[in-house]
Amino acid sequence: MLVNPGSPGEDTAHRRHIAGRSGIIDSSPEPGDAPGPAARTEQAERLTRPLPEAVRQAVVEAASELIGALPPDEVPMPLRRFARFERRKRAKLAGQPIAALLEKDEDFRLRVAVPLRDAQPDLVEAVENDHVPPAADPVRVAVIAYLLRPAKWTALVEAAREELERSASVSEGEAAERRIAALREEVAAARASRSAEIEKLRSELRETKAEVSELRRKLHEARLKSKAAQERAETLAGDSGRELASAREATAAADKELRKLRARVGQAEAAAEAARRAAREGRNVDDVRLRMLLDTLVDAAQGVRRELALPSTIARPADAVAGVEPSTALHRALPGRALSDDDPQLLDRLLTLPQVHLVVDGYNVTKTGYGELPLADQRNRLVSGLGGLAAQTRAEVTCVFDGAELDAPVAIAAPRGVRVMFSHPGQTADELIGELVRAEPSGRAVVVVSSDREVADAARRSGARPAPSTLLLRRLGRS
Structure with missing residues (x-):
C-alpha cells in the first residue's frame, strides 16, 4: 500500500x-x-x-x-x-x-x-x-x-474506491444469489431424495414384516415337526432296546454254536494233517523217480544240442522287424502277471509275466519326465535306466525312438538286455512300435509303455498291454 x-x-x-x-x-x-x-x-x-x-x-x-x-x-x-x-x-x-x-x-x-x-x-x-x-x-x-x-484529486480517488467497492459488492451479491439458487436446488434434490428413501424404507419395512410373519409360520411348523420327531425317536428308542436285548441273546447262542464248530474244525484239521503226512510219505518214492527221469531228459537234450552244434541263444520275433539299430542288444525274460491300467503297481506286475517283452515309446517317456534336457541327454538317461530295469527283471526290453528327430545316424551304447531302435526315414516311431507288437507270436506277453492314446489303442487292438509313461518313470526312479 x-x-x-x-x-x-x-x-x-x-x-x-x-x-x-x-x-x-x-x-x-x-x-x-x-x-x-x-x-x-x-x-x-x-x-x-x-x-x-x-x-x-x-x-x-x-x-x-x-x-x-x-x-x-x-x-x-x-x-x-x-x-x-x-x-x-x-x-x-x-x-x-x-x-x-x-x-x-x-x-x-x-x-x-x-x-x-x-x-x-x-x-x-x-x-x-x-x-x-x-x-x-x-x-x-x-x-x-x-x-x-x-x-479535489482525493475525491476522485475516493470515488474510484467507492465504485470498486460497489462493483465488488454487486459481484458478491450475484455470487451469493447464485449460491442461494444452488443451495435451493440442493435442498429440493435432498427433499426428493429423502422422499424416495422414505418410500424405499417403507417398502422394505413392509417386506420385512411379511418375511417375519412367514418365518414365524415356518417356526411353528418346525416346532410341530420337532415334537412329532421326538415322539417317534422315543418310540424307536424303546423298539431298539427290545431289539438289542434280542440281538444279545442271539449273539450268546451264536457264540456257543461257534465254539462247537471251532472244536469240530480242530478235529477236522488234525485228521487232514494226518492224511497229508501219510500222502507225503507215499509220494516220496514217486518224486524220486520223476526227478531221475527229468535229469535223464535234460542230459539227453544237452547231448543232442552238442551233437547238432545248436546255438546257445535263439532269435526273438522283434529281431525280425526292420529298424535302425545303433548297436546289438541282448534280451532276458522273467515271468509275471497283469493288472488294470489304473493300478499303481501295474508295471511291476506286468514285468513278472513269463517271457514278457517291454516295448518303450522313447521320446514319449523322456518328454513326459525330463523334456527340458537335450534329445541326446534324454536318450542316454532313458536307455541307462532301462538297462538297470532289464538287469533287475531280465525282461526283453526294446526302446524305440523317432528317427525323424535325428539329422544323421547316431550310435548309442545300449546296456546289456536293452534293444535300441530308430524308425526309418518316412516312418514314425508309432508305426515301428506297431510292427514290433504284430511280430510277436499269439499268446506272448507284450507291454507297450506310452501315454500316447493312439499308440495305446493300437497296442490294445494288437493284443498287447499298454501302460502309461508315468509308471515307467516312477519305476526307474525307484531303481
Whole structure:
C-alpha cells in the first residue's frame, strides 16, 4: 500500500528541468515565494486511507514501465538496482520503493504521468479540469488524479474506491444469489431424495414384516415337526432296546454254536494233517523217480544240442522287424502277471509275466519326465535306466525312438538286455512300435509303455498291454 508522508522539497532548478523535459509547466515557487495554489491544494488534500489495490497496482506498473524506458543516469537512485529487471519482476520487487518515491518525489510522479498524458490526453485534461466523463474507467481516473494531484484529486480517488467497492459488492451479491439458487436446488434434490428413501424404507419395512410373519409360520411348523420327531425317536428308542436285548441273546447262542464248530474244525484239521503226512510219505518214492527221469531228459537234450552244434541263444520275433539299430542288444525274460491300467503297481506286475517283452515309446517317456534336457541327454538317461530295469527283471526290453528327430545316424551304447531302435526315414516311431507288437507270436506277453492314446489303442487292438509313461518313470526312479 502507498503511504502518504509529507513530500519534502527538492532542488527547484532540478524540478524545473524535469518538468520541462516532460512537457509539464513547473509551478513550484522560488525560494522565498509564497506557495502557489497547486502546492497549497496538495498540502491541504491528503488521503485518509491507502490507495485501492487496483489503483496502487496500476500506479506501480506505470512507474515500473518508466524505469525500464529511462536512461540509467536518469533513473532515481533508489530504483536503479531494479531498472535492469524484467518488467513483471521489476513491478513485483520494486513496488514498495516505487510507492515511497512517488510520495516523496513530485518530479518523478509527474514524469510517470507523461505516458498517460500522451496515451489519453482528453481524459487527462478532463481530470485536470474536474470534468470527468461518467463512462471513464474509475481506476484510470484515480491513477491520473493521484499522479497529477489536481484540485479535489482525493475525491476522485475516493470515488474510484467507492465504485470498486460497489462493483465488488454487486459481484458478491450475484455470487451469493447464485449460491442461494444452488443451495435451493440442493435442498429440493435432498427433499426428493429423502422422499424416495422414505418410500424405499417403507417398502422394505413392509417386506420385512411379511418375511417375519412367514418365518414365524415356518417356526411353528418346525416346532410341530420337532415334537412329532421326538415322539417317534422315543418310540424307536424303546423298539431298539427290545431289539438289542434280542440281538444279545442271539449273539450268546451264536457264540456257543461257534465254539462247537471251532472244536469240530480242530478235529477236522488234525485228521487232514494226518492224511497229508501219510500222502507225503507215499509220494516220496514217486518224486524220486520223476526227478531221475527229468535229469535223464535234460542230459539227453544237452547231448543232442552238442551233437547238432545248436546255438546257445535263439532269435526273438522283434529281431525280425526292420529298424535302425545303433548297436546289438541282448534280451532276458522273467515271468509275471497283469493288472488294470489304473493300478499303481501295474508295471511291476506286468514285468513278472513269463517271457514278457517291454516295448518303450522313447521320446514319449523322456518328454513326459525330463523334456527340458537335450534329445541326446534324454536318450542316454532313458536307455541307462532301462538297462538297470532289464538287469533287475531280465525282461526283453526294446526302446524305440523317432528317427525323424535325428539329422544323421547316431550310435548309442545300449546296456546289456536293452534293444535300441530308430524308425526309418518316412516312418514314425508309432508305426515301428506297431510292427514290433504284430511280430510277436499269439499268446506272448507284450507291454507297450506310452501315454500316447493312439499308440495305446493300437497296442490294445494288437493284443498287447499298454501302460502309461508315468509308471515307467516312477519305476526307474525307484531303481
